[in-house]
Amino acid sequence: MQESLLIEIGVEELPAIPLLKILPKIEESWRGILESRNLKSDFRFLYTPRRLVLQSKAFPVRQPDRVEELFGPPVEAAIQEGEPTPAGLGFARKCGVPFEKLGRAAKGKREVLYFRKEVPGVESTELLPEMIREWIFSMNFGKQMRWGNRSEEFIRPVRWLQVRLGDASVPMELFGVPSGARTFLHRMVSFDPVEFSDPSEYPRILEEGKVILEPGRRRERILADMDRIERESGLRIERDSALMDEVVAITEYPNTLLGSFDESFLELPPEVIITSMKEHQRYFPVYDSEGKLSNHFVVVSNAVTEDFSQVISGNERVLRPRLADALFFYRNDLKRGLSIEGLEKIQFIDGLGTLRDKVDRERNIALRLAGVYMDRLEEESGKSALEIEELMDRAVTLAKADLLSEMVYEFTELQGLMGYYYAKALGEDPLVCMAIKEQYRPEGEGAELPSTIFSSVLAMAIKLDTLMGLFSVGKIPTGSRDPFALRRAVNGIIRIVTAYDLSFDIPAVLELLADQYEPFDLGKLEEFILERIYKSLQANPSIITAVLATGERDIPAIAKKVEALKEILERPESRELFTTFKRVANISTEVDLGGDLSVDPSLFQAEEERALWEAYRQVIAKAYPSYQKELEALFALKPRLDAFFDAVLVNAEEEELRRNRRNLVASIYRTFLHIADLKEISI
Numbered sequence: 001m002q003e004s005l006l007i008e009i010g011v012e013e014l015p016a017i018p019l020l021k022i023l024p025k026i027e028e029s030w031r032g033i034l035e036s037r038n039l040k041s042d043f044r045f046l047y048t049p050r051r052l053v054l055q056s057k058a059f060p061v062r063q064p065d066r067v068e069e070l071f072g073p074p075v076e077a078a079i080q081e082g083e084p085t086p087a088g089l090g091f092a093r094k095c096g097v098p099f100e101k102l103g104r105a106a107k108g109k110r111e112v113l114y115f116r117k118e119v120p121g122v123e124s125t126e127l128l129p130e131m132i133r134e135w136i137f138s139m140n141f142g143k144q145m146r147w148g149n150r151s152e153e154f155i156r157p158v159r160w161l162q163v164r165l166g167d168a169s170v171p172m173e174l175f176g177v178p179s180g181a182r183t184f185l186h187r188m189v190s191f192d193p194v195e196f197s198d199p200s201e202y203p204r205i206l207e208e209g210k211v212i213l214e215p216g217r218r219r220e221r222i223l224a225d226m227d228r229i230e231r232e233s234g235l236r237i238e239r240d241s242a243l244m245d246e247v248v249a250i251t252e253y254p255n256t257l258l259g260s261f262d263e264s265f266l267e268l269p270p271e272v273i274i275t276s277m278k279e280h281q282r283y284f285p286v287y288d289s290e291g292k293l294s295n296h297f298v299v300v301s302n303a304v305t306e307d308f309s310q311v312i313s314g315n316e317r318v319l320r321p322r323l324a325d326a327l328f329f330y331r332n333d334l335k336r337g338l339s340i341e342g343l344e345k346i347q348f349i350d351g352l353g354t355l356r357d358k359v360d361r362e363r364n365i366a367l368r369l370a371g372v373y374m375d376r377l378e379e380e381s382g383k384s385a386l387e388i389e390e391l392m393d394r395a396v397t398l399a400k401a402d403l404l405s406e407m408v409y410e411f412t413e414l415q416g417l418m419g420y421y422y423a424k425a426l427g428e429d430p431l432v433c434m435a436i437k438e439q440y441r442p443e444g445e446g447a448e449l450p451s452t453i454f455s456s457v458l459a460m461a462i463k464l465d466t467l468m469g470l471f472s473v474g475k476i477p478t479g480s481r482d483p484f485a486l487r488r489a490v491n492g493i494i495r496i497v498t499a500y501d502l503s504f505d506i507p508a509v510l511e512l513l514a515d516q517y518e519p520f521d522l523g524k525l526e527e528f529i530l531e532r533i534y535k536s537l538q539a540n541p542s543i544i545t546a547v548l549a550t551g552e553r554d555i556p557a558i559a560k561k562v563e564a565l566k567e568i569l570e571r572p573e574s575r576e577l578f579t580t581f582k583r584v585a586n587i588s589t590e591v592d593l594g595g596d597l598s599v600d601p602s603l604f605q606a607e608e609e610r611a612l613w614e615a616y617r618q619v620i621a622k623a624y625p626s627y628q629k630e631l632e633a634l635f636a637l638k639p640r641l642d643a644f645f646d647a648v649l650v651n652a653e654e655e656e657l658r659r660n661r662r663n664l665v666a667s668i669y670r671t672f673l674h675i676a677d678l679k680e681i682s683i
Contacts, residue, residue: 003166005043005059006199007132009052009174010160010184016249018141018155019047029138030054033131038063039124046213048252049302050184053213059165063121070095072113075104088113128163129172136174150175160184164199185209186252188304210253210304218248222300225256226284229298233258237298238285240278247282247300255301258286259312263295265323268330269421275411276322281315329406338401338422346403351473351518355400358465361516363396366461368512373453373502380453381431388454395435395458398423402436416440431455442492449499456496463489464513471525472517490532497555504555506530526553533558539566546680550673561675564628568635569683578683580638580645581672585679587650587662588669597663597670603656608647609664612640616668627675634672641668 027045034040043056070091072078078088084099092099095115105114136154144153152175161179163170172179182193183202189209196205203213212218222244226237235258247254265273270285270293277283277297286296299315301308344356352358370377370392377388402408402419411418420437424430435458438450450456467489470476477486497504506529510522533555534544539562547561568574591597604610615637624630650665652658672678 001061002041002058003061004164004199005041005054005056006162006164006202007054007128008160008162008183008202009132009136009158011050011052011154011158012156013049014047014052014156014249015141016049016246018143019249020245022139022141026052026139030135033135033138037127037131038066038121039127047215047249048211048213049250050252051213060124061165062123063127065121066119068117068119070115070117071105071107072102072115075111075113078113091115125165125168125170128165128170132163132172132174148176160193167198186211186304212253215248218251218254219244222247222254222256225254226298229256229258233296234289235294235296236287236289236291238274238287240284243278243282243284250282251300251302253302253304255303255308257299257301257308257312257315258296259283259299259316259319260296261316261319261323265327266293266295268323268326269418271414271417272326272330272407272411273323275414276326277319279411279413280322281319283315283319325410326407329410333402333405333407333418333422334425336405337426338398338419339404340397340401342404343400349470349473349475352469355403358469359396359400361465361469362399362458362461363393364516365464365513366392366396366457369457369461372512373457376453376500376502377457383431391429391431392454392457394428395432395454396461398428398432399436399439399458399462435459442495444488445491449496453500453502456500456502460493460496463493464509465516467525468510468513468517471528472520474520476524476528486528487532487535490529491536493529494532494536494555494559498559501556503557506553506555508553537562539563540569540681540683542680542682543569543676546676546678549677549680550675561627564626564631565676565681567628568631569681575683577635577638578678578681580641581635581678583645584641584665584669584672585677588666589679591662591666593666593670593673597667599664599667600660603660605657606644606647608640608644609661612637612644613664615640616664616671620671631675634668637668 030043030045034043039060041056041059043054043059046053046055072091072094073087078085078091084092088102089099091113092102095102095117097115101115103114103116104111106112137152139155141155144155145157146153147157154175158175158177160182161172161174161177162181162183163172163179164181169179169181180195181197182195183205184190184193185206186209194205194209196202206213212221223239226239229235230237273293274285277285281297281299284298284300286294286298288294297315297319299312301311301315303311305311340356340359343359344354346355347353348355348358367389370388374385374388377383378385381388383391398419399416400419402415402422405418405422407418408415416439417437420433423433423436431452431454434451435455438452438455439458439462441448441450441455441459450459466484467486470484470486475484477484482488493504496502506526507522510525514522530548533548534541537544537559543562543565544558546565547558552558552561568577571577599613601610601613604613619633619637622633624633648661650658650661652661669678
């Protein structure tokens with residue numbers, strides 16, 4: 001038999017971000033609890049800022065009966081001289097029956113004591129209190145709180161509770177709050193509880209009380225209002241998905257409103273206005289028909305009223321002083337200009353000096369990398385090597401200057417970006433300005449890369465100094481701990497050099513830069529970078545191992561070789577291909593690949609030998625535009641190799657003939673080693 005289930009836990013306003021972070025785990029936890037109690041059923045988890053709700057249309061009123069089979073000790077250990085032993089009596093106690101009631105069963109090759117019993121299902125009303133407590137305490141929001149004189153913790157105080165199975169209220173307490181047949185409406189409708197006997201009335205009662213329970217419906221309401229505002233005003237609203245999730249989580253009855261601010265604040269960089277609105281007020285930015293930031297904003301209000309004019313004006317009043325402060329900071333910073341005086345007073349990390357020391361190291365790294373990539377930098381910028389060096393020096397010098405600005409002190413997330421605006425306003429070269437803006441890119445997986453090679457060199461210099469510096473003072477990530485985001489730094493370097501095809505031979509680069517740090521094991525850092533390559537390149541790990549086994553350590557080359565092998569391995573005929581070439585690899589293990597692999601065609605006895613040799617010579621005589629084309633040419637030797645293996649005994653008795661045939665096979669294998677060691681690949 002099944003009944004509807006309604007669980008509503010009423011709380012003080014939940015913080016949106018912690019709730020959103022654990023939403024998937026909330027449902028997963030309840031699903032696991034249902035399965036562990038053998039009460040599996042479909043359900044919906046819904047929430048507003050003041051309630052957590054579980055609903056099920058068909059919930060079992062009791063567990064199904066089940067049969068439990070218990071296997072005990074071997075009979076020879078349980079009965080000796082016709083009497084039960086302590087082991088046998090202990091098993092009987094476990095089963096809750098006299099020893100004589102125990103049966104016998106075969107388990108493996110032995111006869112053991114056995115008992116089969118029927119276990120009746122427990123009523124759901126008895127199980128639900130414990131299940132709900134387990135569910136609530138499984139919610140790890142991070143920061144918890146206590147209230148009153150209670151010792152238990154939760155994210156916010158619980159104020160009401162209802163647990164309804166069918167029409168009946170399930171008696172229980174949670175944080176000292178007894179369950180009942182009542183709920184609460186929107187605070188601007190009523191502060192009084194609403195009693196109701198029929199749980200099917202719950203959705204109607206909330207709806208009339210200006211509470212939209214389903215998050216999806218709240219989102220749809222907001223989006224519909226935004227569509228209306230855009231039609232009526234001709235403006236365009238930025239629909240930030242993360243911000244949308246947040247406002248859905250903090251409203252029970254959302255109303256979307258258009259506000260404005262004084263046009264004079266548009267003197268500020270758009271990002272400053274947007275950050276101030278989003279981070280502090282949860283406002284959506286609004287753009288005009290030309291795509292420029294307008295002096296408007298959209299606020300999603302939780303108010304219930306007939307006249308929203310006061311709500312709009314109140315939000316406008318709150319925003320104005322924030323923008324006024326930002327404009328004051330901005331103008332002050334422009335007067336002061338960009339300067340790194342003061343960075344010498346800011347400690348970076350123990351053993352690595354100050355931020356000024358870090359800037360000096362980054363300058364050296366950037367200039368050395370610029371030397372490595374100078375041809376590409378000259379081609380990209382149209383500037384001379386001397387000009388590029390001067391501009392790179394300037395970009396590194398100014399990159400951290402905005403950390404001393406009033407604006408970045410107030411809005412730390414704008415570091416780099418404010419440096420860009422200040423440098424631009426002060427007439428710095430566009431290359432320098434853009435490099436300052438993009439110095440932290442990419443800031444995460446899938447995030448934007450620097451837009452130029454010039455910017456990329458600065459971004460890599462910053463990441464490399466952090467990597468090498470922290471490794472030099474022993475701050476190496478362990479397990480999942482990575483407090484300085486060194487893995488992200490490596491991922492960023494990998495993405496940059498592969499996207500721009502910038503040669504980056506790992507040991508050579510590390511050796512080039514090592515003199516700036518206290519001596520440390522560069523091999524450990526190389527291993528750390530190689531580990532990230534396995535994570536960054538989406539491929540069968542054995543393919544990456546095969547490429548690295550050749551000694552290749554240039555990141556773009558590794559990526560290209562892996563991609564070329566991956567493409568061929570994904571073909572339907574790949575298994576047959578590798579059967580043949582694994583045989584080539586196995587034969588080649590008996591040959592010194594570093595020695596003389598000369599082949600004497602005059603020793604060929606079979607046409608298949610000559611055909612393979614000529615086909616191989618044609619392959620190696622050509623230049624290939626890509627590793628993939630080279631691999632395709634090498635793998636095209638398969639029919640010749642198959643015919644060779646069918647017709648020719650490689651390990652011939654005559655030594656000279658055997659060596660000649662092995663050298664032919666090993667020559668093909670050694671050519672593959674230019675790209676990958678095939679014996680490492682598993683498919």
